[in-house]
Structures are given as C-alpha cells and as structure tokens.
Amino acid sequence: MSQVFHEIEKKIITSLKNNPKQTPENLEKSTNLSPDQIRRGIEWLKLKELAIVNESQTVNLFLGKNGLESFHKGLPERRLLDLLKNESKKLQDLQKELGSIFGPAMGLARKNNWVDTSEDKIFLKNYPSELPGEKTLKQIGENKISKSELDIDDLSSILKRPDFIIEDIIKTKEVSLTENAKLIEITTGSSSAINVESKVSDVFVARTHPLKDTIDEIREIFVTLGFTEIIGNMAQPSFWNFDALFTPQDHPARELQDTFYLDGLSAKKIGTSEQIRKISESHKKSWRYYWDINEARKMVLRTHTTCVTIKHLAENKPDEARVFSLGRVFRNEKVSYKHLVEFNQIEGVVVGKNATLRDLMGIQREFYRRIGITKIKFWPTFFPYTEPSLQTMVYNDRLEKWVELFGMGIFRPEVTKPLGITKPVLAWGGGIERIAMLKYGLDDVREFYNNNLSWLRSATKCQ
C-alpha cells in the first residue's frame, strides 16, 4: 500500500483497528480529534473506499413528569389499591387523599374489577401483585433505555398516558474499516499529506496571443540565422511599395481593387531626386509608358514588407547584409476563411557578392526545418521584382496536400541598379498566419483576430 495518509486518517484507522465498529462520537473520544476532524477524516476514507459507514436509528425512552411521579410514588391505581388494602373507605376520603389522580385511578380499578362499591364505601376486591406498566417504570426509572430492551406489551399499557413515556429517536453512524483498510500499516512520518487525487478547478492563465507566439518564434529563427530586424511604416508612398519594386504604374496589382489607397493622402517627399529619376527611367525603358510622379506619391497601405527592406537597402547600400522586416500588410480582398485584409508578413534579404539561389533555398530549408517542416520542395513562380523567382511548397500531413508558403527570388537589376545597389540581393518572404494555421491546426484564418476567449484560453501554448 503506497498511499499517503493525513494525520487524521491515520488516527481513525488506528482506532478502528483496535475497536472495529465505532460511532463518530466514540472515535472522538478514542482519537482525541474534534467532531469536524472526524467528519472530514471519515469522508476522505470513504472516498478512498477504506471506510464504511453504516447508518442506523435507535429509539430511547425515558420517563416524563407523570411517569417519574409514578416511579417514585407508584402508579395512581396502585396508590388507590394500597389505600384500600386494609379497609374500605368513603369516596370523599379517597378523593381527598389522592386528589386529581383519583378519577383516572378509580376508572381503571373498576374496569379491571379490582374494586367495588357498597353503600357509600369503596372496598377492595382483588389485589394484583404487579400492575401493567409497573415493570416498565421500574426498568426505565430515571435512566434512558433503548426501546428494544423493554417488554413491548407492558410498555404499550402506559405509552399513551400523557407525559409518562418520552421517545428519543437517535440516528447513529457506525464506522468500520473495509477489508483493504484493515491491511494498512500506519507509519508515523509526513504529517502534511493531503488528498492529491481529488479533482481541482481550472484556472485560466493570462497569455500572449498564439499568433504573436508564432511571430516571435519566426523572428528568433531569422535572428539566429544572422538577420537583423528592421521596422518601417505601414502607410507608404506608392513609390516604395510599387515603383521601386519595378511594378509599373498601370499594372493591375496597383489598382484600387487590390490595394488600399489612403483617401486624399499623398507624400510630399518620396525619395532622393536621383532615386526618383533613375526609377522613372527604368520604368520608361522597360514598360514603355509615361511615368507619373504624382502616382508614385499616392499613399497606400503596404501590400508587402519588401517596401521596408528595399528602402533600407537604398539608404544603406550595404555590400554584405542580412535584414528582415516583419509586420502587418494589407490587401483589398473579401474577407473569408482563407483571406484577410490585414495580415502579417515577414520579408528578408541577403546581400552579398557570393549570394546564390542555392543559398536562398538553403536558408528557406533551414527555416522550415526549425519550425518542424521537413517535407518541402521548390517550384518556379513569378514576382515582378525578382528573377529567378521560386516558391516553397510544404507538405501538410493533416490536409494531405502540398501548400504554398514563402516566395523568394533574386532582385531584378531593374530594382537594384537604379537604387545604387551593386551586389546580388536574395529576397524571400511570406505570410505568417499560414504558418500559424498549420501550427494550431486552424482552417479559418479569421480565428486569429476574433479574440475568442474560449480559444485563447485553450490553444496549446507550448508546441
């Protein structure tokens, strides 16, 4: 038996081993515990199926005022018979002698043919040595006696007399040990053990948002892969969101239906005059159209975080760098289980004279490995500002299909040259909610922004 017992339980078990059937009151005496301690101890033992409690009911009887008077002085009819034992007496004399009990005593004596009347006198006819009820009175006396010890016939003869016999109903509990409990060896030792097996209630922990956890995890992975985090604005001039990334001004992606333009807002300063001149030249040459600076000034909610990284590169022109930007991006889409208008993206670049496409693929593979995805492959795709362009496909075991994750490529010379960036720039990026959906097994991306407390309180934190 490897169970641990509370001190209370130990005392009760020990006492019951010595004296197998006890009432709680007995246990109080034998263990020196308080009634409340005994009550709790018995409950615990019952839950552990170590104690049995049999409940029974006993009726105790004791004498009331009239009963006691009869015990001391004799029953009224006995006292009447005793007065008549030596001589007959007048009714008036007897009335005087016995007072209020004369009536009932006389009635009984006549009915039982113990006395008779002649002229004005009452005389004894019969003197019974024991009257009904006398035995009971004698047995109870001044004590309390269980009903079961009495002669029921004799008792019933006086039970109904007013204030003779009083019934006291007592419910008693009898505690005993189960067979298992009898085998328990009580040892002295730890005195603070409690019932560790009982159920306890849930406490809701305050916690960071599950999506934030994923964001932090991804951020940390790239930091440990040598990337430095940069932060930029969500509202950007079209210049950095589109023009600098070789997206022509008449390109469908720039239309209102895909991009959020800020009503009536344009940026006065969008870049250096050299940046503006060179980018406009690159557009005119490649896309053959009239490049309009006012179009480039229009403020949009960034559609990717690449605008932050490209601006950083344009300003710093590093020969060797790893930077990333992580944050909210916006698309003018109908909200559905797979599309949000606002979601998180991470986008990073590697600048270096020896940076190759295989390095870019290697960084991606390492990232996926660290978030627990090992089944990946690369497919070609198209982005306006990278060439070659690839996308990663990862295998989702739950959905049993390949799903698209990060896109990547090498920045086109049409992007880097006008901004004075001379070394190859590997770029990669993608949505974070998609990864978080895989992680939390969600099929509806909106769940992340519903702030549904029952989900926030139950989503597994450590995974």
Added chain:
Amino acid sequence: MPVVELSYSRLQKLLGKVSKKQISDSLPFLGLDIESEDKDLVRVEYSPNRPDYSTDLGIALGLQGLFGIKTGAIKLNIKKSNDYVIHVEPSVTKIRPFVTGIIAKNGRIDDTIIKQLMAMQEDLHFGIGRKRKKSSIGIHDLDKISFPLRYTTTKRDHRFVPLNSDKELTISEILDNTDVGQDYGAILGNSPQVPLILDSKKQTVSFPPIINAAVTTVTTKTRNLFVEVTGINKDDAEDMLSVVATILQTAGFALVSTKISGAKNTSPKLEPKKILINSVLINQMLGLNLTNSQIISSLKKSRLDAALKGKNIVCSIPSYRFDIFGPMDLVEEVTLGYGIQNLEPILSPSQTLGQTNPISIKLKSLSLIMIGLGYTEALNSSLTSKRVLYEMTNREPMNMISVLDSKSQEHTILRDSILPGLLENLSRNIHISYPQRLFETGTIFSQGNPVNETASFAGISAHQDSTFTEIKSILQSALKTGFDLDIETKTFSHPIFEEGRTASISVHGKTIGIVGEINSKTIENYKIRVPVVGFEISLSGLIFD
C-alpha cells in the same frame, strides 16, 4: 492569377508518348500551379507574364521542352505577301496611333480552340494590354474581308452591326448600351473621332479597342483568319501579335504577312531578339558549375535558342517571350531548363550577426508584464470601421484616414485608438466566464506628414467588481515595472469613460493617456453585462522616440 482548364488527353495528343502523371508532375515546373483536378481535366494557374500559357497549345510547347521532345525556340514561318495591305491614316495618331496584323491560313478550329483563343485574347487585353488601353486585339474571319484595309477614324454616328448583335448600332449606342462599350469606352475619352478599321468595300471590320463587327465572327467553319492589334505603342502591339501568331502556327495555321504603311506605321517583323550572357553570371547566381553546353541545353529546354560565341552565349528569344528583359531573365530560363529539383539547397555560414529590433524587444517585455498582471493579449486589425471606432463609443470622428473602395465594410478606416477594438472583443465574449482581462499593443494612425504612426498600449478589465482603483493600479504597476515611471492622474472627461471616474495620465507633466471606468452607454452599446474599466496610453517616448 488567371486560370486555364486543360485536358490531359488533349495534351497527350499534342505531346505524344507521355503519361498523365508525367504531365501533372511537370506542370508546376513550368510555373503552373495546379488548382484542381477532375479526371481528364486539370485547372492550372499561370502567371500573367506568360500569356502563351493561356492555351494548351502554349503549355504543350513548354512541356515538349521539359520532356526533351522538342527543344529550342519556336520559329515563326511567315510567308511574305503583298496581298494584305493596311493603310494607316494620320487621323488615328492622336487617338490610337498604331495597328499591326497577320494572316493565318488553312487551319481548323474546334470549339476548344475558339474558347482558348477568346480566353487568351482577354488575358492579353488585361495584362500587356492594360485593360485594352495600351493595346487590344481582334481576330476575324479573313474570308469575310476584302483587302486593302484602312485604319482610320470616324464620327460617333457611324453605324455597323457589332459582334453578338443582329442590328446596326451607332458608335454612341455601342458605347452607351453594350457591356464592352461601358467597360472600355473611357479609353477613347471625349474624342469626337474614334478609331475604325474599314475594308475596301467600306465595310466595318473592327471598332478598336471596343468591338469587332459581327460580319467577321469566327466559327468552327472558319479556315482563314485575320488578326489585328491596335494600340498606343508599336512594340506592345507587336508583342501581343506575336503571342497570337505563335499559338495559331502551333494550332496548324500557315502564317502570311501583312503590309502596313502610313502615319509612322510599318509592317511587323516579329523577329527574335538577341541577348548575350556568359556562364560566369549564371553560375554565380545559381551557385553551380555548369558548362557552356549544359547552359545551352538548359536554355533550349526552355524553348529558347542559344549558341556559343567566343566566351559568351548568344541567346535568341522569340518575340512572344517579351517577359524576357535581360540576362537575369535568362538565368531563370536556365534554372527552369536545368530543373529546380536539381538544385541542392546549401546553408552557408552567415557573414553577419543577427539582431532583434530594440522596439520588438521592449514591446515583448511590456507584454510579459501585462501577462504577469493577469491580462491576456488580444490582436485586432488596424484597418477597422466607423462603427467600431466611433458609433459604438460615441466618439467624434476627427481627421479620419479612410481607404478607397474597400471590399469589406468592416475594414474602411485606420484606427486612431485601440480601446474600441478591445471593447468589441468583450462584446463577442459575453458568454465566457469572467473576469475577462485583455491588453493590446499596436499601431494607431493620425493625419500628419502625411500619416503619423505611433504605438499605443491599451488594457481592459471586465468583471462584476471592476473599479477605477483596480485599473489605475494595474497601469501604475505596469509602467513602474516596465519603465520606472510614476504616473499622475487628473480628473478628465472622455466620451468612452464615465464622468467623474476618469483621469488623464501624465508622466513628468506630459499627458500620455487616459484611464477610467467605461460609461454605461458604451457598455450598453456593446451589450456587455458587467462593469468595465480600461486605459490607453501612447508609447511614444517610452518605446519609440
């Protein structure tokens, strides 16, 4: 991304001995994402820079290269002819200056091809044509047209029977009453003159960029085609024409040239362009050691021509591949021909040390303090609605920043405060057990130069016994633990908060936010059933400078 539906059995006919599985495994390596499959049919997404992939004929050309069935560039065999002349009149110069065209003879077209040609036409219009503004295309039944043609202009009362109509309409009626007229009429502006192609019998052939004439409608009985492209830029028009010419030749048509003259227009050449590359660039970009012959063979698999010339490789790019601008595009073509699956990823040691942005670190620390205080983190959109921001909270909209033409009513305005979003969150959780305590850190927006973005921090506590003291104490503790700041509170009023139970929060004499009990009107608006207290402060100067 546009989608095209393909039939495996048709592709197999075009390719020869290739299994269905080989095809479906290879489609992604042409950059085609399989969207869905149903027995013989497969729907693939293709990128808008490859309009040749809008037809199965174009995709078959790509697959032939990957499988090595046929490699190298597709050459256009255009028979020279003087029979098909288009005269361009100077009046078009100001409205739509260029026209080009080609003849395709002796072909057979079934319903599938007609359907694909129409889809390709729409994709060309949308992509390179910039919704027909830059260039647009018309495909006609050659046998219904008498050459020479005139590309000219006409007034808006000119009448003809347009495609899909059985009666004559004027130009104005077409622009006002037909779908295409309404969609594209704006390209012509208010010009009283509009472009028109007339044949030698003065019969209308086409009203570009809006609609063809009904008389030249192409059906499955059509054997000979005339394709015209008009536009504001000659090169774009010819690029568009070359895609159609390539696909028609692949479909079995014999191409014949047109002769175009007048108003700076010339006959199309549709000749390949040459780009020089060398193995150094390719190997440097890909991290490989490919030989010149490996590079040439990879380019050929991508349906380009390439030949060694000294140390360089001369690449010949068919005119329909106008997505190729320069050497870096050829790096991609080599990659695809070589096969991405043959590129082994490598993890080179980083030359740089990584660093988390200090702002991220501080925001994270603040989050952890709030978690310690028993507050759960919420995340809300920064693009939200007038309802949440102002109507529910009785705040007056001031200098709102709204977006144009949002597709979602719930996302139209950039938030200037976080608290309304948190209250909205409570209203959606009224059946969940209390206490409910939430916080959020995030960007709020205001009009500035042109937009100010600042970090804001808000917390909210909802339960039967929530009080001002509780929330002030939380904020005080958070700022003390986070930034060793002592706050001062002064009576304040604010539409979200209860009068007399609201205070401004200041630090070193500068007001940074507000704390208080949310007023009953706001709580009722949100149908919340317990008292709510909350705060919001700006983190400018604390976490941001």
